[in-house]
Amino acid sequence: MKKQITIGPAVLRRRRELGWSMQRLCDETGGAIYTGYLSDIEKENSNPSVDKAYAIAAAFGTSIDKLIEESISPNAALAPSEHARRVPVVPWELASEWAQNPDISRLPSGTPWEVPLDSQATRGFFLLVRDESMHAPAGPAFPSGALIFVDPGQEARVNDFVVGYTSDPTAPTFKKFVQDGSQSYLRALNPQFPVTQIDGNFRTIGVVIGMVMKTSRGIIR
Template sequence: MPESVFKQPVCDDLDVHTENIVFSIFKVNSYCYCIFSKNINMSIGTRIKEARSEKGLSQKALADAVGMRQPTLSALESGKTQSTSLIATFAAKLGVNALWLETGKGPKYLDRPNIEPAPDIQGQVPVISWVTAGKWAEVIDIYQPGIADEWLPCIKKHSNRTFALRVKGLSMFDPTGKHSYSDGDIIFVDPEKEAINGSRIVVRLEDSKEATFKQLVIEGDKKYLMALNPSWPNRIIEINGNATICGVVIGKWTDE
């Protein structure tokens, strides 16, 4: 189907093919007509190169993403190779319609989904008990049997000693606040992340075997632990050397 047609008084008959557009110029009576149309005969490699450029990917980056050697992709894009068995993979990585990529027919882009791709997993983290969390600094080998019965994927970059805990109670539940943690939520805790004012931390008090979960408040040379729940009794307590910070919360996961 022609994209557009225009006429001029003088011309010679001419067919011109480009990578993306074909236009034909022909003369009828005293007028010259030019018909533009999409070039559906462009090669698979040309369409891959076009979509790759639009995504801002280097040839090597795309080759790595689809599991292909860069010279093989280069041969495909240059037209030396005319086909590939990885059309679906290319289409998924480039975010284009597989039919368009293979044949040039149909829309280049399908309707976009209303969800984003999941973040990359940064590693597996052990889910441990609150008692174990209180003495986590003493654990030499976090992979030793009995440390954890469950391991969960964490999407946040973290140190190799990061652990996870299942929240107990509602002391950190604040439905009106930016941060809120319900009973049963899983929090990811990094012992190597620096605790600053406002950090949600896991901390063990000297008179307790278990760790606890609170927000750190620093005012001058004084430190406090604060429950986020505005209705919690004894919401704020001062700590003065009688507490050991086990780690800083870097994220949470909520079960449905």
């Protein structure tokens, strides 16, 4: 009888080498799995569905194929760079939902995953900048095509760069949060875009704490 393919041994080995508890790995998957289910996987009592296996592989910064290969050949060396945790580049319309409930099954097929800028931001994620509203002629700038790293765990303060919405959670905006007296505003860094006054109905999804840009032939990819 043909042996069933499993990723359990590789998952157990990687988790132990990283010094992660079962709960830590579950957290790194964005809540895609729970500890009882993970225990069954590691003991080879259960094989995860493709989306769960993908979440586990992404948490380790590797691929499902690599985990299968390591389970078949347990003496295979691990690449140190693969220990880096990765987080998804979330579609803008899912940013609010992901910040509250990081359900990997809701992500579109082919969603990119990147190494986060802050390992302590357990629910952090990337967004792809879509316009030039935050591209300033001088000083801090977030050009179209760059990836901004959003930390939903940080409380927004004056002068923070924030992602949030007023009425439609599927249509968030990215701006600088400023105040003038008792009034609060969202300000674009590009002076060609208007300043927007906000009130208590504005909901912050997260604070932008960094940016990643990949370039090729002078173009941001």
